[in-house]
Amino acid sequence: MIRLLIVDDIASTRDNLRKLLGFEEDIEVIGTAGDGKQGLEEAHRLLPDIVLTDVNMPIMDGIQLTERLAQELPASPVIIMSVQGERDYLRRAMQAGAREYLIKPFSHDELVAAIRRVHQLEEKKGTFARASAPDSSGAPRAAALGEVIVLFSGKGGVGKTLLATNLAVALSVETESRVALVDLDLQFGDIGVMLNLDHSRSITDVVDSETLEPEMLNEVMAQGPNGVRVLLAPISPELADLITSDHVRMVMGELRKTFDYVVVDTSSHLADFNLEVIESAQHILVVTALTIPAIKDAKLALKVLESLTVDPSSVLLVVDRSDSHSDFNKDSIEQNLRHSVGAQIPYDPRVVGDSINRGIPFVTSSPESEISRSIRELAGALVPTGGQPVGAGVAAGKADDKRKRRIFGR
Ligand SMILES: Nc1ncnc2c1ncn2[C@@H]1O[C@H](COP(=O)(O)OP(=O)(O)OP(=O)(O)O)[C@@H](O)[C@H]1O
Ligand SMILES: [Mg+2]
The missing domain is CATH 3.40.50.300 (P-loop containing nucleotide triphosphate hydrolases)
Structure with a gap:
């Protein structure tokens, strides 16, 4: 199951996205937030697999949110949604650490594909990190490790x-x-x-x-x-x-x-x-x-x-x-x-x-x-x-x- 947090200041967009994703068996929307600050709080509380966020929002925008998430919750990668003409935002979003961006309006298929792609990449990274991470369980190490x-x-x-x-x-x-x-x-x-x-x-x-x-x-x-x-x-x-x-x-x-x-x-x-x-x-x-x-x-x-x-x-x-x-x-x-x-x-x-x-x-x-x-x-x-x-x-x-x-x- 891919656990998703949606951050967008427009309530109807949040609802639409939630409905759109409701049909997918492997994706679950575990929370929503109306601005970047709330999004950050919810992310810390829920530890989602992916954060899907709008760029233009009051209080804290999507780019600041991406930056904070990249630093504070690197295991919760970000997908940015933005409208055509906001190319400069997109560049900044990627620099801030976003993994993918979607240009509005996007199709249901594009959205789902982006979510799965980001998740797959994260899983691969996670496996690698776990494989090379030190054994903190106190169990004997594999004989082969130096x-x-x-x-x-x-x-x-x-x-x-x-x-x-x-x-x-x-x-x-x-x-x-x-x-x-x-x-x-x-x-x-x-x-x-x-x-x-x-x-x-x-x-x-x-x-x-x-x-x-x-x-x-x-x-x-x-x-x-x-x-x-x-x-x-x-x-x-x-x-x-x-x-x-x-x-x-x-x-x-x-x-x-x-x-x-x-x-x-x-x-x-x-x-x-x-x-x-x-x-x-x-x-x-x-x-x-x-x-x-x-x-x-x-x-x-x-x-x-x-x-x-x-x-x-x-x-x-x-x-x-x-x-x-x-x-x-x-x-x-x-x-x-x-x-x-x-x-x-x-x-x-x-x-x-x-x-x-x-x-x-x-x-x-x-x-x-x-x-x-x-x-x-x-x-x-x-x-x-x-x-x-x-x-x-x-x-x-x-x-x-x-x-x-x-x-x-x-
Ligand atoms: N037992 C020793 N007898 C003589 N000289 C020593 C001895 N141990 C260290 N030194 C000298 O002390 C100096 C500092 O040593 P070294 O560079 O190994 O320290 P360091 O702890 O790695 O320092 P840094 O924290 O700056 O990296 C070197 O010039 C080294 O030759
Ligand atoms: Mg030294």
Whole structure:
């Protein structure tokens, strides 16, 4: 059944439309409204599958209504009705997000065809979104889906990008699994420079088209070190706005089908898409440093996570740039943040500086350094079954634990 809301200021038009559609078995008029404002209220109350609206109406016109609906109720697409000569309105209506428009007077067949077309398209989109949406039911995930590891911090500059990059490479090397690295610091992402990658293609190329083909994603991703595939951030900051939460959800859904691990670097601000990725991630690494502002912001970040639907056991606190000269230590941080420290990454400007200058992750350029060992340990903590790709569905056991110690214990 296609549930329809009709918005028109002329009562007789509303009645005619209702009668006209009364003969259709698959369409039901669930409500009517006499102006855009009322239409918006009714849409929020009834959550119709489609809103059919006139353009010229008092209080709030059809174009404003379309704009509001596109933002507030994207699952209720709009069909605009307008008379000949209102071409400019139509253009604006389409820009506002209307899916179809009908020029009055239109036939019964034209009306019904438009409603079914819009509905079909919406159904298709819905199926795709549901298929790639995270499982929020708490049920075990399909064995074939990879794990998402997201790095997040309240404060910028604490080492997220450095750790994300090295963690991805460590996972790839140590577990021989398929690893993707995604730069979701959409405005100022710098994984590309950190790994010295060709930046001719980025996430912007993926979202240009309406659907997301796996082959396209494959083409757009750069070849990173040690088999890690990298989805880079847009080449310049103003392009970041083109990427919506829907795009990110679609991309993440597709990546989880192909890769065993998807490591996501984020920016420190609480954008919608960041929060969504965080909510759907299997591991959330809250990165902090040993400074008062960084710890204060880690506290806030942990609070934000508490307010989201995040499983507390998926949150791992990572302290970067640990050194013995700091006023803080593991105990004082744990006391302050009321959260155990899951990993400590030492401060090593020489190894890190050298690695960044050469564009080679330190886990491969200086594998024996203390900082590389700490990253391998962190990777080991995230891998449940001794380095087997999660997609392989191998149960954890004693033998696996041993193997895990051997792989990561170097
Ligand atoms: N353990 C470490 N030892 C030495 N230098 C480090 C360490 N961790 C991070 N750095 C340095 O700190 C700087 C910031 O790191 P990075 O870019 O990874 O932070 P970020 O959290 O991603 O920042 P932003 O929020 O701006 O994206 C880099 O120059 C990096 O080299
Ligand atoms: Mg960064």
